[in-house]
Amino acid sequence: MATTGLPHTTQDDLSGVTKTLDLLAPRWSVWVLMTLSAKPLRYAEIKPRLPWLHDGQLHPRLRQLTNAGVVERTEYAPRHVTYGLTRRGAELMPVLAVIASWGDTYLEKQVVTNKATGEKEPERIAPAQNIDDTLALIAPRHATPILWSLHSRGSANAKALTTEAMAGYGLTAVYKPLDRLVEDGLVTATGSGNFQLSASGQALVPVFQAISAWAAPAAESGARPVRAQGSAPSQNRSGPWATTPTRVPARPVPAARSASPALATTSQDGPAWKPGDLFSHQIPARPVTPAGGPRR
Incomplete structure (x- = not known):
């Protein structure tokens, strides 16, 4: 990640969060992880669960997640191979639950008519889509250090944010990610x-808490980074996927939940979901298109 003017311990936390975002942010990675959350599956069993993914999209995601150490490939025979979550992959499920909870609470939704009752209600969006849309907000270049710095300071001007969150950059560089x-x-x-x-x-504090807590064991044990070989770190990405514009926080938003001032502690917020629970309703035949509110 880019150098910041934050304390070294905070930079370590940010590095872990950034690498985890690098792992989760590539398109469809979250959907694949959640598909494997209940039990190991053969490739032919994964395909029907993610029917919109071509082989050229699914194979790279499985390879990336396997290289990152969150999915394991087990070969029983030349034509009998399964993919399942490793222990570290399973430990990601509560983290995804916290991210999904934030997206479901704070991201805009269309109001639709319930066909059963005829009443108007917010649309139901798959948890994986809520996660993808949340990641699209916090994974772009410099977003997380700026958010982290503002949480620490309470408020700051552009010059202070440049010095702390984007050390080594000129003052004008902060305005694009800040805007x-x-x-x-x-x-x-x-x-x-x-x-x-x-x-x-x-x-978002509980989201960063959960991500940081998950990333900490790998950093403490000297394990390899969670970012797969060849994937671009979020600090070098220019923005989220152009083909999937995300929803933005609804206005007005619910009042923020109280949170610990430290971002690197284990979060108690969010539902205690078990593996397999993240698809809380039927998976759509094709990916859910984010709907409602302004688009980027």
């Missing part, structure tokens, strides 16, 4: 030249 975070509804301008987290931005 994006404002547009995405995670940061607000105070009117006095300062910026601070919005309610939905503050509510």
